[in-house]
Amino acid sequence: xxxxxxxxxxxxxxxxxxxxxxxxxxxxxxxxxxxxxxxxxxxxxxxxxxxxxxxxxxxxxxxxxxxxxxxxxxxxxxxxxxxxxxxxxxxxxxxxxxxxxxxxxxxxxxxxxxxxxxxxxxxxxxxxxxxxxxxxxxxxxxxxxxxxxxxxxxxxxxxxxxxxxxxxxxxxxxxxxxxxxxxxxxxxxxxxxxxxxxxxxxxxxxxxxxxxxxxxxxxxxxxxxxxxxxxxxxxxxxxxxxxxxxxxxxxxxxxxxxxxxxxxxxxxxxxxxxxxxxxxxxxxxxxxxxxxxxxxxxxxxxxxxxxxxxxxxxxxxxxxxxxxxxxxxxxxxx
Amino acid sequence: xxxxxxxxxxxxxxxxxxxxxxxxxxxxxxxxxxxxxxxxxxxxxxxxxxxxxxxxxxxxxxxxxxxxxxxxxxxxxxxxxxxxxxxxxxxxxxxxxxxxxxxxxxxxxxxxxxxxxxxxxxxxxxxxxxxxxxxxxxxxxxxxxxxxxxxxxxxxxxxxxxxxxxxxxxxxxxxxxxxxxxxxxxxxxxxxxxxxxxxxxxxxxxxxxxxxxxxxxxxxxxxxxxxxxxxxxxxxxxxxxxxxxxxxxxxxxxxxxxxxxxxxxxxxxxxxxxxxxxxxxxxxxxxxxxxxxxxxxxxxxxxxxxxxxxxxxxxxxxxxxxxxxxxxxxxxxx
DNA sequence: GTGAAAGCGCTAACAA
DNA sequence: TTGTTAGCGCTTTCAC
Numbered sequence: 001x002x003x004x005x006x007x008x009x010x011x012x013x014x015x016x017x018x019x020x021x022x023x024x025x026x027x028x029x030x031x032x033x034x035x036x037x038x039x040x041x042x043x044x045x046x047x048x049x050x051x052x053x054x055x056x057x058x059x060x061x062x063x064x065x066x067x068x069x070x071x072x073x074x075x076x077x078x079x080x081x082x083x084x085x086x087x088x089x090x091x092x093x094x095x096x097x098x099x100x101x102x103x104x105x106x107x108x109x110x111x112x113x114x115x116x117x118x119x120x121x122x123x124x125x126x127x128x129x130x131x132x133x134x135x136x137x138x139x140x141x142x143x144x145x146x147x148x149x150x151x152x153x154x155x156x157x158x159x160x161x162x163x164x165x166x167x168x169x170x171x172x173x174x175x176x177x178x179x180x181x182x183x184x185x186x187x188x189x190x191x192x193x194x195x196x197x198x199x200x201x202x203x204x205x206x207x208x209x210x211x212x213x214x215x216x217x218x219x220x221x222x223x224x225x226x227x228x229x230x231x232x233x234x235x236x237x238x239x240x241x242x243x244x245x246x247x248x249x250x251x252x253x254x255x256x257x258x259x260x261x262x263x264x265x266x267x268x269x270x271x272x273x274x275x276x277x278x279x280x281x282x283x284x285x286x287x288x289x290x291x292x293x294x295x296x297x298x299x300x301x302x303x304x305x306x307x308x309x310x311x312x313x314x315x316x317x318x319x320x321x322x323x324x325x326x327x328x329x330x331x332x333x334x
Numbered sequence: 335x336x337x338x339x340x341x342x343x344x345x346x347x348x349x350x351x352x353x354x355x356x357x358x359x360x361x362x363x364x365x366x367x368x369x370x371x372x373x374x375x376x377x378x379x380x381x382x383x384x385x386x387x388x389x390x391x392x393x394x395x396x397x398x399x400x401x402x403x404x405x406x407x408x409x410x411x412x413x414x415x416x417x418x419x420x421x422x423x424x425x426x427x428x429x430x431x432x433x434x435x436x437x438x439x440x441x442x443x444x445x446x447x448x449x450x451x452x453x454x455x456x457x458x459x460x461x462x463x464x465x466x467x468x469x470x471x472x473x474x475x476x477x478x479x480x481x482x483x484x485x486x487x488x489x490x491x492x493x494x495x496x497x498x499x500x501x502x503x504x505x506x507x508x509x510x511x512x513x514x515x516x517x518x519x520x521x522x523x524x525x526x527x528x529x530x531x532x533x534x535x536x537x538x539x540x541x542x543x544x545x546x547x548x549x550x551x552x553x554x555x556x557x558x559x560x561x562x563x564x565x566x567x568x569x570x571x572x573x574x575x576x577x578x579x580x581x582x583x584x585x586x587x588x589x590x591x592x593x594x595x596x597x598x599x600x601x602x603x604x605x606x607x608x609x610x611x612x613x614x615x616x617x618x619x620x621x622x623x624x625x626x627x628x629x630x631x632x633x634x635x636x637x638x639x640x641x642x643x644x645x646x647x648x649x650x651x652x653x654x655x656x657x658x659x660x661x662x663x664x665x666x667x668x
Numbered sequence: 669g670t671g672a673a674a675g676c677g678c679t680a681a682c683a684a
Numbered sequence: 685t686t687g688t689t690a691g692c693g694c695t696t697t698c699a700c
Contacts, residue, residue: 010693018670019671019672020693020694024695033669037669054694055455058694059695061676062676074419076419081412084415086410088410088434095450097450099431101422102419102422115385119387120389139383143339279612282593282619285616353686355680355686356685367685389677391679392692393677393678393679394677395679395692397679
């Protein structure tokens with residue numbers, strides 16, 4: 001409805017007194033058009049407010065639609081926002097448009113979104129996968145769809161993937177806590193279905209195991225997505241007869257809940273947080289931050305997709321980024 | 335290139351042994367297809383991995399492309415991330431896809447993005463305008479493009495607009511500071527070209543004027559986009575012989591710079607911040623927060639666009655949201 | 669240097 | 685209930 005009365009190429013051609021093909025050539029800057037003719041066509045287009053229909057062009061030419069699909073957990077999450085920024089920057093130079101959608105960690109919603117974007121004929125699909133199997137993508141991949149997985153691996157298909165060292169990064173941070181003498185370290189995550197959380201908790205367990213520390217289930221919260229619940233659970237840990245002496249938060253929001261719970265209990269324990277994005281130096285409890293660098297994640301994933309679009313073939317590639325480490329308390333002198 | 339070898343509707347029809355149109359009807363769930371025939375078609379489509387080409391469908395049917403364009407300042411900014419979330423939610427029920435791009439407050443880049451999205455035939459365009467005139471949109475609007483402006487007004491065309499009470503909200507907050515006895519109040523903004531900043535500073539001036547306080551240029555920083563610069567400027571204010579006794583930050587990032595500068599100077603002044611998104615209760619200096627509610631901004635703008643797409647006509651509408659006010663320090667008991 | 673015809677993948681109108 | 689024909693807006697042969 002909204003775009004119905006638009007002038008078409010034929011209108012431009014008619015107004016310029018040339019044929020369809022000549023108008024097309026002139027507007028696309030192709031060779032073989034007399035300068036005067038080209039100028040006439042461009043003037044006609046300007047006067048008419050002509051806007052070429054990219055959908056029609058893509059259909060007629062068989063060329064790709066110049067759009068990249070990006071499916072992530074949640075656009076409103078600062079982590080993913082930064083990731084999108086990285087993708088956008090990598091795409092910018094190529095005049096590729098970005099079609100974005102959130103699956104909110106719902107596998108079925110992800111599948112629907114994949115379908116919708118494939119039907120829209122995006123040139124490539126960047127996905128931060130929801131939990132669960134995604135082998136339904138095989139078909140599209142076999143038909144030439146470029147898929148790149150980022151932040152988490154895609155289960156059921158082999159595609160280019162960019163992830164970070166969740167496990168090692170977490171283990172190293174927990175090792176630091178242990179080296180400082182801590183033996184009762186709480187571990188907090190927001191959703192046990194997420195691969196990133198599983199890896200980070202595995203890193204926590206790895207470090208504990210190396211030090212011969214038995215895991216205390218009372219110090220582990222895997223399902224802290226609900227802030228109310230997680231604050232209560234952390235408060236209980238702090239109030240117990242054998243409380244933790246340090247906290248490892250595998251997720252930023254859960255880490256912030258920990259800060260709130262500590263403040264409520266008037267206690268301040270050493271805190272490690274994975275992927276705290278929001279100026280951690282300004283938090284009342286400056287943590288040790290382990291960082292994924294979502295901007296880089298997005299940029300690299302987009303670049304890998306572009307390489308595939310440029311014709312790169314070969315087996316799926318796996319890129320594993322090292323994580324950053326920022327001892328915020330030390331950096332601000334506390 | 336990537337989607338070339340896909341089966342088309344004709345392939346499905348052939349495999350099912352029916353005509354093109356019958357296959358089309360069956361796949362679109364239209365009436366007038368025998369159940370057995372429909373089943374055959376669906377089976378054929380499944381076996382072939384058929385994905386309808388939405389671009390072709392849109393072209394052939396004249397129906398809209400089921401995509402909404404969203405042009406904002408910066409996808410990676412948490413404020414806009416939330417705004418996107420609001421748009422996405424409002425669109426979700428309708429199966430509309432979201433094409434997103436950032437102009438980084440560059441008017442020329444915005445114009446390019448508008449063109450690109452119009453050529454892609456988005457059904458509607460939601461824009462958080464970059465500074466400057468945008469009357470180039472008139473032509474597209476006249477041709478039926480639905481445009482909604484959000485967070486800032488669009489200059490040069492009259493379109494549905496959703497903004498917030500930047501001026502009143504700022505004035506009220508500054509009035510509170512004045513009522514507490516402050517007469518030397520610093521004002522910080524990040525970019526004087528932005529309408530939102532102009533309005534908020536106008537609110538600051540309004541409150542000062544009412545109280546008969548002369549503005550001291552030494553206490554006003556309008557161009558604090560560079561964090562280094564803004565921290566230095568704020569530090570100079572604090573170190574001056576006649577320092578401010580309170581701070582009004584018209585922008586969140588500049589507000590955080592103020593917190594850093596205060597910490598560096600070992601001073602803590604009452605702080606008002608506009609649009610602090612990142613858990614202000616956890617900041618070392620809990621501010622009084624004036625909130626735009628970007629999620630609502632996005633949701634309402636998207637709804638207005640949908641109403642237009644549904645055929646609503648009439649003059650451009652202006653929606654002005656009241657801002658929220660959170661005295662974070664008081665709320666957390668400090 | 670320019671143009672006429674055919675066709676991209678699909679739907680619409682009208683038959684049968 | 686099904687099929688045929690034309691055509692969406694553009695690009696591509698292949699002519700002139």
